[in-house]
Every structure is written in structure tokens, then in C-alpha cells.
Amino acid sequence: MHGRIRTWGPGALVLLPTVLLLGYFVYGLIGSTFNTSLTNKHNARPVPTKHVGFENYVNLFGEDRFLNSLKNLGVLTVAFIVGTLIFGVLWALLLEKGVTGEGIFRSIFLFPMAVSMIASGVVWGWLLNPSQGDDARGLNRLFDLLHLNFLENPWWTAGSRWTTMASIALPAVWQLSGYIMALFLAGFRGIPGELREAARVDGASEFKLYRYVLFPQLSPIALSALIILGHMSLKLFDLIYAITGPNQFRTEVPSVYMWNTLLRSDMAKAAGIAIVLLAVVAVLVIPYVAYTVRQETEE
Amino acid sequence: MTVVDASAATGKAAAAISRKPQRSTISDGSTRKSRTVRYILLLLFLLFVLTPVYVVLITSFKTSSDTTAAAQWSLPHTWTLEPWRKAWDVLQPYMVRSLSLAVPAAIIASLIGSANGFVLARWRFPGANLVFAFILFGMFIPYQAVMLPLRQTYQELDVTRGIPTLLITHVIYGIPICTLIFRNYYATVVPNEIIESARVDGAGLIQTYARIILPISISGFVVTLIWQFTSVWNDFLFALFLTQQNNGPVTLGLAALAGGQKVDYAASMAGALITSFPTLLVYILLGRWFIGGLMAGALKG
Numbered sequence: 111m112h113g114r115i116r117t118w119g120p121g122a123l124v125l126l127p128t129v130l131l132l133g134y135f136v137y138g139l140i141g142s143t144f145n146t147s148l149t150n151k152h153n154a155r156p157v158p159t160k161h162v163g164f165e166n167y168v169n170l171f172g173e174d175r176f177l178n179s180l181k182n183l184g185v186l187t188v189a190f191i192v193g194t195l196i197f198g199v200l201w202a203l204l205l206e207k208g209v210t211g212e213g214i215f216r217s218i219f220l221f222p223m224a225v226s227m228i229a230s231g232v233v234w235g236w237l238l239n240p241s242q243g244d245d246a247r248g249l250n251r252l253f254d255l256l257h258l259n260f261l262e263n264p265w266w267t268a269g270s271r272w273t274t275m276a277s278i279a280l281p282a283v284w285q286l287s288g289y290i291m292a293l294f295l296a297g298f299r300g301i302p303g304e305l306r307e308a309a310r311v312d313g314a315s316e317f318k319l320y321r322y323v324l325f326p327q328l329s330p331i332a333l334s335a336l337i338i339l340g341h342m343s344l345k346l347f348d349l350i351y352a353i354t355g356p357n358q359f360r361t362e363v364p365s366v367y368m369w370n371t372l373l374r375s376d377m378a379k380a381a382g383i384a385i386v387l388l389a390v391v392a393v394l395v396i397p398y399v400a401y402t403v404r405q406e407t408e409e
Numbered sequence: 410m411t412v413v414d415a416s417a418a419t420g421k422a423a424a425a426i427s428r429k430p431q432r433s434t435i436s437d438g439s440t441r442k443s444r445t446v447r448y449i450l451l452l453l454f455l456l457f458v459l460t461p462v463y464v465v466l467i468t469s470f471k472t473s474s475d476t477t478a479a480a481q482w483s484l485p486h487t488w489t490l491e492p493w494r495k496a497w498d499v500l501q502p503y504m505v506r507s508l509s510l511a512v513p514a515a516i517i518a519s520l521i522g523s524a525n526g527f528v529l530a531r532w533r534f535p536g537a538n539l540v541f542a543f544i545l546f547g548m549f550i551p552y553q554a555v556m557l558p559l560r561q562t563y564q565e566l567d568v569t570r571g572i573p574t575l576l577i578t579h580v581i582y583g584i585p586i587c588t589l590i591f592r593n594y595y596a597t598v599v600p601n602e603i604i605e606s607a608r609v610d611g612a613g614l615i616q617t618y619a620r621i622i623l624p625i626s627i628s629g630f631v632v633t634l635i636w637q638f639t640s641v642w643n644d645f646l647f648a649l650f651l652t653q654q655n656n657g658p659v660t661l662g663l664a665a666l667a668g669g670q671k672v673d674y675a676a677s678m679a680g681a682l683i684t685s686f687p688t689l690l691v692y693i694l695l696g697r698w699f700i701g702g703l704m705a706g707a708l709k710g
Contacts (some may be wrong), residue, residue, distance in 0.1 A: 117534075120532070120615065122528075122534050124532075125525055125540055128544065128588070129540060129543065131581050132581070135582070136546075136555065136582075139554075140554050197454070201454060204454075209444075209447060215451055218455055218458055219455075219458055221689070224685070224688045224691070224692035225643075225689070226684065227645065228643075228645050228664055229682075233461050233681055236468075236678070237460075237464065241478070247481055251478060251481050284458065284461070344551065347646050348645040348646065351645070355668070365551070365646075372557075381557055383553075385554065387553050387554065388551055396546070399546050403545065
């Protein structure tokens with residue numbers, strides 16, 4: 111036993127600070143947020159608070175504004191994931207066989223990823239200016255110049271939930287499609303060339319080659335991409351803050367609503383929103399983490 | 410592919426992209442026509458990606474009388490550096506603060522991640538997988554779930570919220586991703602035999618790490634440093650929540666410059682470029698590694 115401790119003891123010791131830090135700053139603080147969400151701390155006054163059970167959650171799910179923010183988030187997530195996957199996979203497909211100047215295309219498609227969402231939001235807020243007609247600005251003005259006036263639209267400021275949230279998703283798609291492209295490009299390049307050869311020798315058409323041979327190989331990448339994008343979308347805050355400002359009912363998602371709630375010093379409610387957000391993320395991520403760790407163990 | 414494979418030992422993924430496409434000797438399945446269509450599509454997408462860049466650039470050189478609706482898409486009548494000067498005056502102290510935040514935050518988190526990653530990959534102990542899952546989940550949590558009590562913790566410790574507290578925060582929440590990247594790096598890059606023979610020779614963990622592992626970790630460090638630097642530099646939520654306007658990092662500065670009642674578009678655009686400059690520089694100079702970092706790190710939003 112002493113010998114075993116000597117072998118693995120130092121390793122455990124190296125990890126100890128991290129485990130303690132994360133134990134407090136991740137798991138402990140989550141516990142603390144959860145605890146706050148069960149209290150009646152609804153203002154900044156330092157009066158003693160008491161536990162009220164799940165009252166805040168019951169109120170949240172009975173509140174139109176919160177349900178609106180959840181619906182906005184759902185639509186945003188769908189628009190963002192679908193848009194990013196379409197662009198990313200398409201770009202990967204176009205580049206996959208090798209084109210002249212591939213490196214340039216790749217670099218340009220990827221660069222928005224380096225830019226902060228605040229900077230990108232500043233620019234896209236300008237591009238998504240809702241004015242139309244003679245006073246059109248931003249993209250609407252460009253459409254006007256190109257005589258594509260039918261494309262002019264009020265972006266996030268009017269219209270249905272779908273057009274509103276798709277307008278918010280557009281800059282996010284612009285930023286992250288390159289990343290999905292890189293992921294799939296690496297996937298395509300990782301498939302052994304023999305597989306393609308074999309399919310072509312067997313007389314498979316290009317379509318069939320992709321449909322039955324290449325794409326099935328990439329389904330694990332697609333899963334990763336889905337988890338990554340979904341989890342980014344749930345936390346999206348900066349872009350909305352920069353494009354519409356935080357106080358817009360039309361584009362409010364839970365992360366933004368939480369911020370607005372905090373500004374009114376309603377700690378209990380803000381904590382409740384945060385915990386709901388965490389729960390949604392956890393539903394997505396915990397199976398994924400479990401699967402990952404199990405697979406690692408098997409190897 | 411799992412989270413872990415997605416990060417595919419950092420450079421490996423980047424290398425996979427850079428690999429030449431495997432051309433079939435029989436036919437690559439494309440006719441001249443389909444190739445032309447491919448290029449046309451690629452160029453169209455290039456326009457989509459570059460349109461915002463064009464707008465930012467031209468606007469940032471315009472005089473304020475030049476940013477009218479009608480002239481928005483045309484080149485400046487008179488080119489001026491005034492917006493840049495204006496933006497720089499506002500942003501300069503923020504830039505300094507962000508640098509003093511992002512550089513040490515990236516270095517410290519990388520060092521801790523490297524030691525952790527080595528243990529998890531090559532110096533395993535009972536329950537290591539549980540610890541791994543424990544750390545891995547930390548990578549995904551939304552900051553919203555911790556930021557309230559975090560602010561309170563700092564309040565109770567009676568520290569002034571500003572760059573130092575933000576730095577500690579970024580180091581802590583950066584550890585999971587750095588650990589993951591290094592774990593995968595060491596699991597694929599370092600041959601087990603080296604570790605084993607070091608052990609047989611009686612080298613302890615610290616010796617093995619310092620003498621054998623650190624020197625071959627450079628490419629791992631490049632990736633975590635790029636990743637951490639970029640995500641700390643670009644962070645807005647923690648910055649908004651843990652600092653004030655007058656002692657915050659550059660994302661706050663830009664939000665202030667571009668927000669408010671009377672927006673100076675030209676200065677906002679110049680500001681967006683100025684604040685993006687360091688991360689873009691990293692991207693341009695270390696592009697290959699940047700891809701590796703993205704593959705490993707885009708998991709953490």
C-alpha cells in the first residue's frame with residue numbers, strides 16, 4: 111500500500127489545487143447560486159432573507175417575459191445551428207477536394223473567429239440597420255445599391271420571432287461557420303483515400319460516395335459540432351448586448367434577461383434564471399461528458 | 410469523435426486540414442464545369458465573409474460628414490485618420506489593461522493545465538477518470554451560473570474588483586480547457602516508453618515532468634496560450650460583471666465607445682479594428698496553431 115501511494119500520490123497532489131479550486135469556484139458557486147434562487151432576496155436591502163422553496167421557479171415559468179426569452183433562445187439556437195452547419199459543411203465540401211488558393215479561402219473563412227463578439231456586434235449592429243427606402247443604411251443600403259430592394263427588411267426590429275432571432279443569428283453564423291468548416295475539413299482529410307478509391311471502383315456516383323461512404327464517417331464530428339454550437343448559443347450574450355442593447359424585449363434571451371434582472375437587484379430571480387440556463391446546458395453536456403470519459407477509459 | 414478527439418491533440422487537427430487532399434488516381438470525380446461552379450460559389454462566400462471587413466475599413470477612414478446614409482458604401486471622399494485617433498484616445502488605457510490581463514492569465518492557466526494534463530494522461534491514479542470528468546464539466550458551465558456568488562466572494566474578501574480579480578477569475582475558469590488540451594497532447598504525443606524508462610531509472614513525477622515533458626510541450630503551450638489569450642481578450646460577460654467602466658478591459662471600452670446616445674460610427678469602426686488587432690495578429694502570425702486551438706478550445710464559449 112505504501113508503495114502504491116508513492117506511485118500515484120504525487121500525481122494526485124498535483125491535481126489537488128485544481129480540484130479544490132474548481133470544487134469551490136465551479137461546484138460550490140453553482141450550489142450558492144442555487145441556494146440564492148430558493149430565497150426571497152428580491153432587492154438590494156440587506157434584510158435577512160428566508161427560503162421560499164421553488165417559488166421563484168414557479169413564478170419564472172408562469173411569467174410571459176421569461177417564457178418569451180426561452181422561446182427566443184430556442185429560435186436563435188435553431189437558426190444559429192442550422193445556418194452555421196449549412197455554411198460550414200458547404201465550405202468544407204467546396205474546399206475538400208483541393209482548390210487553388212485553398213489556404214487563402216480557409217484563412218478568410220476562419221478569421222471572424224478571432225474577433226470578439228463585441229467588436230463583431232458593433233459592426234453588425236451597423237450593418238443590420240433597420241431603416242429602409244431612401245434612408246436605408248447598412249445592408250439595406252447595399253441591397254438598394256444592387257437593386258435587390260426586395261431583400262431590404264427591418265431585421266431584428268419588426269416582424270416575427272423567426273426573422274428577429276435569425277437576424278441576431280446571422281452575425282453569429284458569420285463568426286462561427288469557419289470553425290465548423292475547419293472541423294469538417296479535418297474530418298474529410300482524415301478519411302483514408304482507399305475508401306474513396308474502393309467506392310469509385312465499385313462505380314459509386316459522387317453523390318452516393320458522399321451519402322453512403324464519407325458522411326457516415328463524419329457523424330461523430332457532426333455530433334461534436336452540434337454540442338459545441340448548441341452550448342455556445344445558449345450562453346450567447348455579448349452579441350445581443352452589442353447589436354440591440356440589453357434592454358430589448360424582442361431579442362431578450364435568458365442570459366440577457368438575467369442581466370436585466372440583476373440591474374434591478376433581484377438576486378433571487380436572477381439566480382433562478384441562471385440555474386435554468388445551467389440546467390439546459392447540463393442536459394446537453396452531461397451525457398456528452400459521460401460518453402467521452404467512458405470512451406477514454408475503454409481505449 | 411468525442412470532445413477529446415475533437416481537440417485531437419491540438420496540432421494534429423490543424424495538420425489534418427493542411428494535409429494535401431488525397432487525389433484519386435482514377436478520377437477526382439469532378440468535371441471542368443463542376444470545378445468552375447465550385448470557384449464561383451467560393452468567391453461568393455468570400456464576399457459574404459469580407460463585406461463587413463470592407464465596411465469597417467472604409468468607414469474608419471471617413472470624416473463624420475462622410476458617413477451619411479447615401480455614402481455608406483462608397484470610399485471616403487477625404488481620407489482621415491481622425492476616427493482612429495479618437496478611438497485610440499478612448500481605448501488606449503483599456504488596451505493596456507487588457508494586455509496586462511490576458512498575457513499573465515494565459516501563461517498561468519497554461520502552466521497549471523500542463524501539469525494537470527500530464528498527470529491525467531501519463532501518471533494516472535485510482536479515480537483519475539472521475540477527476541477528469543469533474544474538470545471537464547467545468548469547461549462547459551455557463552458563467553451566469555457562478556457570477557453572482559463570485560462577485561459576492563470578492564466583496565467579502567474586500568478586494569477591489571478590477572483587473573487583478575478578473576485575472577484570477579480567468580485563470581480558474583481557463584484551467585479546465587488547458588488541462589484538456591494538454592491531456593490530449595500528452596496522450597498522443599509523448600510515447601509511454603519514455604515515461605516508463607524514466608520511472609525505471611527512478612525519476613519521480615516532478616523530475617519526469619521538468620526534465621522530459623516540459624521541453625517537448627512547446628507546441629502544446631502555443632495552442633493553449635493562443636486559446637487563452639484570445640478568449641480572455643474577447644471576454645465580455647465577466648468583464649462587465651467583475652470590473653467597472655474605469656478599470657475594465659478593452660471589450661468594455663469598445664462597448665462604451667460604440668454605445669451611448671450619439672454614436673460616432675467612424676470612431677466605433679476604428680475602435681472595433683483597434684480592439685481586434687491583437688487577436689487578429691495572433692491569428693495571422695500563428696494561423697496554423699490558431700486552428701489547433703480552435704479545434705481544441707471552441708468548446709468553451
